[in-house]
Amino acid sequence: VLDNIIAILKHECFLTQEKPILLGVSGGPDSLVLLDILYQAGYPLIVAHFNHKLRPEADTEATAVGLLASKMHLSHVMESADVAAFARSESQSIEEAARTLRYRFLFTQARKFKAQAVAVGHTADDQVETVLMHFLRGAGLKGLKGITYRTVISSFDRKIPLVRPLLDVWRKEIIEYCDSHDLHPYYDPSNTSTNFFRNRLRIDLIPLLETYNPRIRETIWRAAKTLNGDSQILSGVVDEAWKVSISQEGPGYLAFEMSILTSFSVGLQRNIFRRALEQLCPNLCVVDFTVIERATVFLTDPKLPDKIDLIGGLCAFRERGQLYVMRREAVLPLNDWPQVVPASGTLTMNVPGKLQISKEWILNTEYWDDPDQAWEKMQKNANPYRIWLDAGHLTGPFEVRRRRPGDRFQPLGMGGRSIKLSDFFINVKLPRRARDGWPLLCTSENIIWIPGYLPAHPYRLTKATRQVVYLTLMKKENKSNK
Amino acid sequence: VLDNIIAILKHECFLTQEKPILLGVSGGPDSLVLLDILYQAGYPLIVAHFNHKLRPEADTEATAVGLLASKMHLSHVMESADVAAFARSESQSIEEAARTLRYRFLFTQARKFKAQAVAVGHTADDQVETVLMHFLRGAGLKGLKGITYRTVISSFDRKIPLVRPLLDVWRKEIIEYCDSHDLHPYYDPSNTSTNFFRNRLRIDLIPLLETYNPRIRETIWRAAKTLNGDSQILSGVVDEAWKVSISQEGPGYLAFEMSILTSFSVGLQRNIFRRALEQLCPNLCVVDFTVIERATVFLTDPKLPDKIDLIGGLCAFRERGQLYVMRREAVLPLNDWPQVVPASGTLTMNVPGKLQISKEWILNTEYWDDPDQAWEKMQKNANPYRIWLDAGHLTGPFEVRRRRPGDRFQPLGMGGRSIKLSDFFINVKLPRRARDGWPLLCTSENIIWIPGYLPAHPYRLTKATRQVVYLTLMKKENKSNK
Numbered sequence: 001v002l003d004n005i006i007a008i009l010k011h012e013c014f015l016t017q018e019k020p021i022l023l024g025v026s027g028g029p030d031s032l033v034l035l036d037i038l039y040q041a042g043y044p045l046i047v048a049h050f051n052h053k054l055r056p057e058a059d060t061e062a063t064a065v066g067l068l069a070s071k072m073h074l075s076h077v078m079e080s081a082d083v084a085a086f087a088r089s090e091s092q093s094i095e096e097a098a099r100t101l102r103y104r105f106l107f108t109q110a111r112k113f114k115a116q117a118v119a120v121g122h123t124a125d126d127q128v129e130t131v132l133m134h135f136l137r138g139a140g141l142k143g144l145k146g147i148t149y150r151t152v153i154s155s156f157d158r159k160i161p162l163v164r165p166l167l168d169v170w171r172k173e174i175i176e177y178c179d180s181h182d183l184h185p186y187y188d189p190s191n192t193s194t195n196f197f198r199n200r201l202r203i204d205l206i207p208l209l210e211t212y213n214p215r216i217r218e219t220i221w222r223a224a225k226t227l228n229g230d231s232q233i234l235s236g237v238v239d240e241a242w243k244v245s246i247s248q249e250g251p252g253y254l255a256f257e258m259s260i261l262t263s264f265s266v267g268l269q270r271n272i273f274r275r276a277l278e279q280l281c282p283n284l285c286v287v288d289f290t291v292i293e294r295a296t297v298f299l300t301d302p303k304l305p306d307k308i309d310l311i312g313g314l315c316a317f318r319e320r321g322q323l324y325v326m327r328r329e330a331v332l333p334l335n336d337w338p339q340v341v342p343a344s345g346t347l348t349m350n351v352p353g354k355l356q357i358s359k360e361w362i363l364n365t366e367y368w369d370d371p372d373q374a375w376e377k378m379q380k381n382a383n384p385y386r387i388w389l390d391a392g393h394l395t396g397p398f399e400v401r402r403r404r405p406g407d408r409f410q411p412l413g414m415g416g417r418s419i420k421l422s423d424f425f426i427n428v429k430l431p432r433r434a435r436d437g438w439p440l441l442c443t444s445e446n447i448i449w450i451p452g453y454l455p456a457h458p459y460r461l462t463k464a465t466r467q468v469v470y471l472t473l474m475k476k477e478n479k480s481n482k
Numbered sequence: 483v484l485d486n487i488i489a490i491l492k493h494e495c496f497l498t499q500e501k502p503i504l505l506g507v508s509g510g511p512d513s514l515v516l517l518d519i520l521y522q523a524g525y526p527l528i529v530a531h532f533n534h535k536l537r538p539e540a541d542t543e544a545t546a547v548g549l550l551a552s553k554m555h556l557s558h559v560m561e562s563a564d565v566a567a568f569a570r571s572e573s574q575s576i577e578e579a580a581r582t583l584r585y586r587f588l589f590t591q592a593r594k595f596k597a598q599a600v601a602v603g604h605t606a607d608d609q610v611e612t613v614l615m616h617f618l619r620g621a622g623l624k625g626l627k628g629i630t631y632r633t634v635i636s637s638f639d640r641k642i643p644l645v646r647p648l649l650d651v652w653r654k655e656i657i658e659y660c661d662s663h664d665l666h667p668y669y670d671p672s673n674t675s676t677n678f679f680r681n682r683l684r685i686d687l688i689p690l691l692e693t694y695n696p697r698i699r700e701t702i703w704r705a706a707k708t709l710n711g712d713s714q715i716l717s718g719v720v721d722e723a724w725k726v727s728i729s730q731e732g733p734g735y736l737a738f739e740m741s742i743l744t745s746f747s748v749g750l751q752r753n754i755f756r757r758a759l760e761q762l763c764p765n766l767c768v769v770d771f772t773v774i775e776r777a778t779v780f781l782t783d784p785k786l787p788d789k790i791d792l793i794g795g796l797c798a799f800r801e802r803g804q805l806y807v808m809r810r811e812a813v814l815p816l817n818d819w820p821q822v823v824p825a826s827g828t829l830t831m832n833v834p835g836k837l838q839i840s841k842e843w844i845l846n847t848e849y850w851d852d853p854d855q856a857w858e859k860m861q862k863n864a865n866p867y868r869i870w871l872d873a874g875h876l877t878g879p880f881e882v883r884r885r886r887p888g889d890r891f892q893p894l895g896m897g898g899r900s901i902k903l904s905d906f907f908i909n910v911k912l913p914r915r916a917r918d919g920w921p922l923l924c925t926s927e928n929i930i931w932i933p934g935y936l937p938a939h940p941y942r943l944t945k946a947t948r949q950v951v952y953l954t955l956m957k958k959e960n961k962s963n964k
Contacts, residue, residue, distance in 0.1 A: 205694065208687075230712075233716055234716055267710070292708075
């Protein structure tokens with residue numbers, strides 16, 4: 001057993017003797033055995049004890065761990081917190097709250113001491129209980145693979161790993177080790193209380209499952225090992241799929257190319273959505289199957305509205321071939337759209353002249369004397385941000401502004417009929433969130449041109465046009481992008 | 483529910499109305515509901531009933547199913563078998579034996595009627611029981627994903643699929659459907675007997691698990707759906723890895739490139755080995771984790787012997803960078819090796835001349851008069867199946883033969899010292915199974931040359947050589963390969 005653990009320390013946990021390991025020591029048999037093994041093997045250690053203050057013996061045990069560390073000439077750190085109060089304030093179970101506070105403490109100390117890893121004494125029995133718990137709660141492969149020798153839990157630290165060198169050792173072997181190495185662990189009496197879900201599994205359910213399969217513990221432990229391998233393979237596939245389908249990433253949102261997502265199998269889509277939700281909301285414990293299913297249906301069913309709620313303040317939103325997974329309050333980028341800044345602003349424009357309407361967009365105007373040339377250019381024009389208008393019908397002053405309540409517009413091609421600007425925006429499917437800031441070129445009374453779409457009927461070029469105004473809205477080359 | 487099933491018939495089971503569906507009808511609620519739905523939807527049906535003869539009511543039920551089919555103007559087929567006797571002879575449980583015989587019957591009939599599929603009435607509850615059973619027995623992803631809408635079970639038929647359109651319907655809904663559609667199913671009293679493992683799960687374990695998670699059935703059913711998607715992704719990766727690593731395939735054996743296998747993750751190696759075992763031995767139910775683990779260790783640990791037993795008469799064997807997974811009795815191909823055929827044969831050789839030693843290999847001999855040219859050629863020679871010898875020391879008759887007990891050889895470069903031929907073969911690492919048939923060029927007393935390796939010391943070219951014998955062993959171009 002010991003040889004095996006030494007190999008696991010090196011080849012599975014990737015521990016070295018160069019930097020300290022922060023070891024969580026409760027004073028129970030698992031952590032004492034791990035302390036003993038790491039100490040004997042010569043790894044530099046810091047002993048960390050978190051006092052949950054949930055039992056009368058808690059302080060005695062904390063003191064004992066401190067004394068043990070001193071006797072071994074090891075640095076030790078301690079902390080305690082009001083677990084019950086935290087559980088209430090976060091509406092977590094006592095178990096969850098204790099875990100959260102304990103790991104926060106361990107990783108805070110690990111950062112402080114520049115530790116290579118946080119080590120904990122989880123055993124093969126813990127593995128079996130974890131897998132069984134995930135099975136009962138309906139986890140996928142990620143849960144059924146159980147816990148691993150080495151893992152990064154990004155909600156606690158993005159770099160320092162959590163290592164579990166005793167994952168192949170059974171509790172029975174731990175007790176034997178304590179006996180033969182003269183270790184004197186504390187036994188937590190709450191481990192025998194069936195008030196806790198995990199304890200019920202250990203005390204009631206696993207012995208019952210042994211009547212169905214006498215080797216159920218080993219069976220589950222081995223299944224976890226196999227599923228962990230499968231999960232790594234799957235993870236590799238999802239990594240690749242993620243890379244090819246993601247198009248944007250920003251605070252509180254991720255965007256994917258819908259055409260690429262739909263080319264994936266439903267299984268792969270589910271994995272992408274699950275990962276997106278986890279990335280945006282790392283504290284979501286178990287993402288319900290129905291949430292994932294809703295997202296995959298949303299991807300392909302055009303009859304659904306363009307924005308649906310998912311879970312925990314996250315929603316899915318689709319627009320112009322992009323599927324956004326986002327926090328409800330996230331501000332999405334305006335992509336390539338021209339917008340008038342500031343929001344309240346109405347900008348005065350001189351003809352000819354240049355007007356910067358935002359950091360990125362400039363409106364350029366000039367007079368042309370040759371209406372025939374303008375006519376010809378206009379026939380070939382493919383850029384909707386460029387227009388030639390009849391100068392004779394245009395009387396200044398001109399302004400570029402955002403839309404206002406009651407705005408109406410006479411789109412070219414409707415014989416001068418005017419419609420509500422809001423209806424026009426709907427008809428041309430301008431994304432809702434682009435509408436408020438969309439630039440409108442106006443006289444004091446009328447909209448002359450909506451860049452990207454149409455000019456107004458009265459200002460169109462005709463055979464009678466003598467003088468022309470040529471307008472272009474241009475995006476500045478953003479040199480920092482190149 | 484009904485709309486959903488109609489969609490599943492089309493889009494998940496891929497059933498059409500062109501060819502008949504062979505429907506397994508026990509007379510119980512599940513199969514009666516499926517019969518009713520398929521009949522109403524207009525699919526052409528053949529009713530098949532397998533009489534297990536395990537219960538006193540069996541014959542009555544068989545007759546009732548026959549009458550029902552007649553009343554509906556459907557073809558029907560029946561068969562019965564002694565399940566108990568089969569179970570004894572195959573040392574299977576009654577459940578396993580019943581399943582084997584039933585499916586054999588269904589697929590035999592399906593082939594006879596050119597059916598597009600065999601349909602059975604498995605429900606969402608069956609799914610939950612299956613997944614739970616696999617969990618308790620330690621199956622990997624392949625078992626935990628449960629049963630699927632459409633699957634090919636190659637041990638019964640390599641093409642005709644088994645379909646399960648009721649996989650999303652709960653038993654409760656089945657009973658309601660029976661009531662509201664005036665169907666009168668038989669209820670198998672053995673379903674309530676806890677003698678059968680599956681019944682114990684249904685009657686005892688699932689209700690108990692509901693005390694841990696009241697929605698355990700739905701939870702497991704959903705997990706299966708997710709894991710099925712993951713399993714398909716994994717399957718795609720394994721397909722690819724299989725294709726790039728497999729090097730040969732023949733009766734009872736598969737060979738893989740070890741250098742490619744070792745470049746895979748252990749998880750992927752496990753999947754390849756599992757699939758290889760399943761392919762060679764389709765009746766293996768659950769391949770034990772330790773068997774797979776033994777195979778992965780065998781792949782990388784050079785200290786192990788070159789052949790190890792795996793399971794069920796299968797073994798793993800490595801040779802020259804190839805890893806074979808094979809039945810113990812399989813005859814591996816002799817690859818590119820020359821062999822003397824027939825086994826008993828000693829072939830007489832004339833110099834100059836041509837001698838066909840096997841279907842593929844020909845030995846060619848000729849005299850050369852220019853020893854200097856021979857010397858020069860020999861210096862540049864890179865083909866071990868070609869040699870120049872001193873004709874002056876060679877006196878006929880010559881023969882090409884297999885090895886015999888007591889054979890000795892004087893390898894070139896050892897100053898004429900002679901060693902046992904068996905030791906020479908070991909030294910040069912000639913694969914064991916190639917040794918018996920390996921061609922030896924001999925006088926009546928001595929070995930002159932071992933093609934592929936060395937000539938014997940006395941017959942080497944020297945400065946004194948006047949006349950030369952040039953020998954080449956050549957493989958015939960196999961035109962059918964090109």
